[in-house]
Amino acid sequence: MVVDDQLSRVFSALADPIRRDMVARLAVGDATVNELAEPYSVTVQAVSKHLKVLEDAGLVSRSRQAQRRPVHLEAEVFDLMTKWIERYRQEAEQRYRRLDAVLAEMAAEDPNPAQTRVPQTRVQGEAS
DSSP states (O other): OOOOOOHHHHHHHHHHHHHHHHHHHHHHEEEEEEHHTTTTSSSSHHHHHHEEEEEHTTTTOOOOTBBOEEEOTTTTHEEEHHHHHHHHHHHHHHHHHHHHHHHHHHHHHHHTTTTTSSSOOTTOOOOO
């Protein structure tokens, strides 16, 4: 599968639970690869591969501070995700509003729905 747009790369990168956890940890502050690798039972090399996926998606960047190479979360990428999610949240909210209006209209047409229910009849031979 070829992922060619940034939004797809971002969601694809966040599909992995280790990468989501790394993003959550980086939201608190920058960290080195070794610091990010500490809680996982994977190699530093595997963590570097995860970071490469996050970096390719634009979620993180790496800088150089003397001997330290901290990984930094690029928060503006979340704006792209938020806009996409918000668009569909608003559409869903509009559908619910229309449904509420239809239900309110139905209730107004039938002021006492309990009296208009069809009574259930017993089938012959059914226990009482």
